[in-house]
Amino acid sequence: MRDRLFMLVIIMLATAFFGEMKVNPFGGSFRFSLGIAAFFFGLLWFQSLPVLLTGFLTGTFICGFRVGLDMMISHTAPLDSLQAHLPSAFYYFSFSLLIHLSRARQYLEFPLGVGLIGATVDFASNMVELFVRQLFGDFPDLTLQSIMMLLFFGALRSFFAVGLYNNFMIRQVRAVGEVRQQELEKLRMINTELYGEAFYLRKSMSHLEEITRESYQLYTRLLMSENTESYKALHIAEHVHEVKKDSQRLLAGLSKIINQEGLDSSLAITDLCQLVIRANQKYAEMIGKRIQFMMTCEVDLSTSQIYELLSVLNNLVANAVEAIPSAGWIELAVELRQRDIVFHVLDNGPGIPREEREWVFEPGYTTKYDQAGNASTGIGLTHARGIVHSLKGNLGIVNDHKQLTHFEVTIPTDQLLRKESVL
Template identity: 75%
Template sequence: MKGAAMRERLLILFIIMLATAFFGEMKVNPVGGSFRFSLGIAAFFFGLLWFSSVPVLLTGFFTGTFIFGFRVGMDVFFAYRPYMESVAAHLPSAFYYFSFTVLFYLLRARRYREFPLWLGLIGASIDFISNVVEIQVRQYFTDFPPITWQSFLMLLFFGVLRSFFAVGLYNSFSIRQLRAVGEVRQQELERLRMINTELYEEAFYLRKSMTHLEEITRESYQLYRRLLTSEHAESPTALAIAENVHEVKKDSQRMLAGISKLINQEGLAPQLPIKELCELVARANQKYAEMLGKDIQIEWSCHINLSTSQIYALLSVLNNLVANAVEAIPMSGRIELNVKLIHRHLVFSVLDSGPGIPLEEQEWVFQPGYTTKYDEKGNASTGIGLTHARGIVQSLQGSLRILPDQKQMTHLEVQIPTDQLLGKEGV
């Protein structure tokens, strides 16, 4: 691991040196001679800000040395000037990078990355002072002219320009990176919510089954008492049944507790706006339709400024209804999800352009096992999706029903009292 980290740092250092040398050739010489203003320092400044893993002082030393050797090599290779003259012309540039890096290190410039204005001003000051150092070195080695007020202002202007250019570029890349991380985070949250929705369904019916198990335990025990009173030979069997059902109920309670912990995951908001919830359902089922190779347009409309804590209950219901619509549409069609607030009820309407539900079969749709969907091998679906949905809606004191076709589209409507949507999420 240490060797890999070292190779990565060396690669970054090489990239910074190469980029600085390359952009350093994009230059102007406003005061004549070999003194230049280039984009090289902007690239170098950006590299120090972005690649925080590389040591500042070593980066500056190697970059300054590399720039000096690169420019002397260019002069010698293209015969621009004699070797010693080239050394005298470009050695001060190395001192510029040495000075820039030392000041960058002493002022702890990386600590101001979250404060662009301060960082830009610090960078401009470091650039200006480093230019002054370079000019002093040039005056020592050559007959470089003294600094005038015009040159002074020019150094200041270019320092501000290059510094804020590098800071702006750094912030632009940082914002893009944050957006990318935010999108990944949002996708992860959506995935967790959909997983929790499935867990919610299982927990909902597990709790319902536990109620039945409690009733069976009680009835079995009462049967045992009656048989025991009449001295029936099967009384021990009735007691064993009661005890076994009681153990199953205890196991179910443990499973329910585990599922509850999974659903209440940290990082998931306790409430979600209805509008975001509808968008999540539409986006998830759009992907589902694409996975099935269907060309389905899913539209949703919600102008309700209301948040709900019943996230998984609503997601479960709406996801079931919209997914059923996706599966019912042969190859192409349209689905609408509309939300309205009518009096003290929130009304969800799901419409699809599928083949519809025959009138004589509508009363059977919500019965467990009823289905019109078969896979490629002719196996029937479980037929419990709408049963699940209706059970959850009824637990919220709402209703789920089929309405007469609207715009030649199958129409299912969910009505839930608003006070139920603001209650505590349960499983």
């Protein structure tokens, strides 16, 4: 209720204010002003307001507002001022009535139609006002020239209000679209993290399957040799089997979340790389580093392996961000090489010693420590290489002559275009 009252007050004040930006084309008190443009825009924008009540209150307020101005500025007698401005109230009464009957607000997706309706209603309302003025003896007889002027100004004010409304709506839609895009990017990043967890869970399930099989085989061997400890092997196999079933349920839940509705099943590789760049720009800003990011993509294709690529590229670019001391640059480049798509991640950080380049992909290898001196897990590159291998590709370090860190990811094009995910 308070919101509606606030909207109503805005419309009345705006209409009164812009109503004083006027011309008097025929002499007397009749005016062309921007007040009706403001009123029409308010009716279109604040669609929760009832049209008839808004028109009645606005018309009454306009009449009282103008009478008050006359009394304060020109010291006009109240009755004379009321006679001059009362016909304006009838204009707003008739305008809101005709807008209500025409149901103009139901056709807002057709701006031209709404503009024509508004122009027609404006002209008809002007005719009502002029008729009332003639009853009060305040207006001469209409001529063809005055009618054409009424039509012109009616169309001008109507299309101005409709154009302003559509301009605001376009800005609003763009703002909503940007927020939606940010939400989708955030959701993709969350899904990428979940994909990494699901990837490891799937690997663990294969190990659990192997452990279950070996435990059961041990049980049968012990049973055949009449070993009294055979039941323990069976007990282990049963418990591992239960853990495997729980893992399957977790994997099914993660898969459902990752493949949730609202996200496209494929994404242009250029857009995917831009997503990686934007995410790591924010990461670099968060940890207080000045890093220039560059991206070149010569591949005009889309991929369905979104989370796989995001996991790999985010890992490599984030590692580059962390490796650069305080300022530097990172480049992400994509090219076609025969039947492969090749991703290059380069940075001008301190680099990786040549003798350690074969160790960086081993689990537990790390050069990163937190403020307390605790080492990182050292499984990021191992994880990235595992994903690339699952796509039948290769991840390695390029031995450039320049002092750069250069990771190269090579994946067959058909693996990135296939519909099913490795998950």
